[in-house]
Amino acid sequence: MSLMRLENLSVTRRNRPVLRDVSMSLDKGEFVGLLGPNGAGKSTLMEAALGLIAFQGKSDLAAQPAHQRAQTAAYLPQSREIAWPVSVENLVALGRIPWPGASGAQDRTAIDAALDRMRLGPFRSRTATRLSGGEQARALIARALAQETPLLLADEPISGLDPAQQLACLRLFRALADEGHGILASIHDLGLAARFCTRLILLAGGEVLADGPPGDVLTPDNLSLAFGLTAHWVDTPFGAALIPV
Numbered sequence: 001m002s003l004m005r006l007e008n009l010s011v012t013r014r015n016r017p018v019l020r021d022v023s024m025s026l027d028k029g030e031f032v033g034l035l036g037p038n039g040a041g042k043s044t045l046m047e048a049a050l051g052l053i054a055f056q057g058k059s060d061l062a063a064q065p066a067h068q069r070a071q072t073a074a075y076l077p078q079s080r081e082i083a084w085p086v087s088v089e090n091l092v093a094l095g096r097i098p099w100p101g102a103s104g105a106q107d108r109t110a111i112d113a114a115l116d117r118m119r120l121g122p123f124r125s126r127t128a129t130r131l132s133g134g135e136q137a138r139a140l141i142a143r144a145l146a147q148e149t150p151l152l153l154a155d156e157p158i159s160g161l162d163p164a165q166q167l168a169c170l171r172l173f174r175a176l177a178d179e180g181h182g183i184l185a186s187i188h189d190l191g192l193a194a195r196f197c198t199r200l201i202l203l204a205g206g207e208v209l210a211d212g213p214p215g216d217v218l219t220p221d222n223l224s225l226a227f228g229l230t231a232h233w234v235d236t237p238f239g240a241a242l243i244p245v
């Protein structure tokens with residue numbers, strides 16, 4: 001079942017075309033990694049899909065009324081700004097705003113589950129603005145999880161996380177997809193994206209260069225075209241690893 005569909009989405013920023021005729025859909029159970037060089041348009045694609053910036057073409061999410069959209073899609077923006085010195089628990093509780101009809105018990109369960117999933121139990125009473133950068137990033141992911149939406153759009157969710165937290169976060173996203181959620185996450189680490197995502201979309205020059213299973217997308221030709229990078233897949237005891245040279 002499709003959770004998100006873009007048809008011929010184009011975005012112009014400062015009179016420059018950033019995205020051209022991007023079409024894609026994302027189904028329940030998919031963890032899609034959005035790849036591409038800096039400036040390729042990954043954040044722009046998420047912002048336009050959510051209706052946060054002007055675009056041409058169609059986005060079914062952007063067409064929804066705001067309250068319905070907030071019950072469909074949680075969004076983790078790339079900027080990790082936390083504006084107020086609230087407790088981590090209260091920051092995560094902001095994720096419940098789209099559900100005014102939920103009971104206190106439902107809200108509490110969602111907040112506790114999100115804190116637990118991001119291993120933030122010991123931080124719940126701490127002031128969010130006084131956490132480390134990676135801890136703040138995890139608290140913001142927890143806020144998005146507390147929203148309990150079928151769809152999560154996460155812009156560089158593992159940026160700033162240590163290696164163990166990166167793995168835990170991607171394992172969690174994969175588990176959420178296996179439970180039936182749909183996830184679109186921009187990721188710069190190609191090896192981790194290949195390992196955890198069910199599907200990859202590679203953006204380059206404002207267009208979708210490749211869309212499919214990781215092995216089909218991360219080909220030497222595509223990596224050279226998108227990043228100007230020479231890279232090889234090497235078999236290791238832990239599975240295939242991508243080595244840039």
Ligand SMILES: Nc1ncnc2c1ncn2[C@@H]1O[C@H](COP(=O)(O)OP(=O)(O)OP(=O)(O)O)[C@@H](O)[C@H]1O
Pocket residue numbers: 013014018036037038039040041042043044045078
């Ligand atoms: N608010 C803005 N106003 C004007 N141009 C912008 C704005 N935000 C981004 N751009 C431009 O749009 C293009 C795409 O930017 P975007 O942030 O979508 O790229 P990205 O793929 O997410 O990059 P990165 O990997 O560096 O996060 C870039 O050329 C960028 O300079």
